[in-house]
Amino acid sequence: MxxxxxxxxxxxxxxxxxxxxxxxxxxxxxxxxxxxxxxxxxxxxxxxxxxxxxxxxSLEAVQTVAIPQREHTKDPVKYPQSPPVGGNHDPAWQNCGLYSQPLRAENVVHSQEHGAVWITYRPDLPMEQVEKLLDLARGRDYIIVSPYPNLPAPVVASAWAKQLKLEGVEDPRLPAFLRAHVQGPATPEPGASCSGGIGEPYT
CATH class of the missing domain: 1.20.5 (Single alpha-helices involved in coiled-coils or other helix-helix interfaces)
Incomplete structure (x- = not known):
């Protein structure tokens, strides 16, 4: 080659x-x-x-409200929010628990001052939906559940200075709201009692 x-x-x-x-x-x-x-x-x-x-x-839709007064009064109070989220209130607080009838706002606001979340629902909400709501709240401290006439949403969660309108009982923001606002940082009197007041919840 x-x-x-x-x-x-x-x-x-x-x-x-x-x-x-x-x-x-x-x-x-x-x-x-x-x-x-x-x-x-x-x-x-x-x-x-x-x-x-x-x-x-997400709790971005939570409304935060300034509460200028929180005095005790036996007189009816005209609250700017419906349901209310704080303000002047009755000296007697509402016992926490589940109720089948509408409650007097002035008493529940006192419970909110102690750290309670008030879960309200439309009176015409189907019973199976109400049961799911009650199951969520049953046995938990500092929660009040009751029907509320003319509610602006199917379910509304209200704490002191905080409110969230919900699409229904299965809205995943409801448990998130409870975690954030039961005895939350806006509570004026955290640790104050939510029993020993007025009302007889059925559970």
Whole structure:
């Protein structure tokens, strides 16, 4: 074999090896790119799910109200919110628990001052929905549940200076509201009693 032939073969081999190396680099880049895309898709999907869950339980819609007065009075009080979220109130607080009849707001507001959350529902709410609501609150401290005429939403949760209108009893923001506002940071008299007042809850 002549030297020219050997040189030609060597050159071709060198060219083939270079092409193989380029092809391998391209494959590596393609695999890495696909992996990055796949990881990005997973992260994006997980982020969307997390954001959706946060949105479902978000308390951004909670209204915060300034309460300028909280004196005791035996007189009826005209509250700017319905249901009320604080203000002047009766000296006797409402015992916490579940009630089947509307309650006197002035007494419940005193319980809110002690850290209670008042869960109100429309009187025409279907009974199976009412039962779900009662199951959520049954056996828990500092919660009052009662029907409320002319309610602006199917269910409304009200604490001292805080209120959230809910789409229904299965609205996931209700448990979140309870966690945040039963004996919450806005409570004027945290730890004060929610029993020994007036009213006889049925459970």
């Amino acid at each position: 002549s030297d020219d032939t050997r040189a030609t073969i060597k050159e071709r081999l060198s060219t083939l090896q270079a092409q193989q190396r380029r092809a391998e680099r391209l494959r590596t880049i393609a695999v890495a790119g696909a992996a990055v895309v796949a990881i990005g898709a997973v992260v994006t999907a997980a982020t969307v799910l997390i954001l959706k869950e946060r949105a479902r339980t």
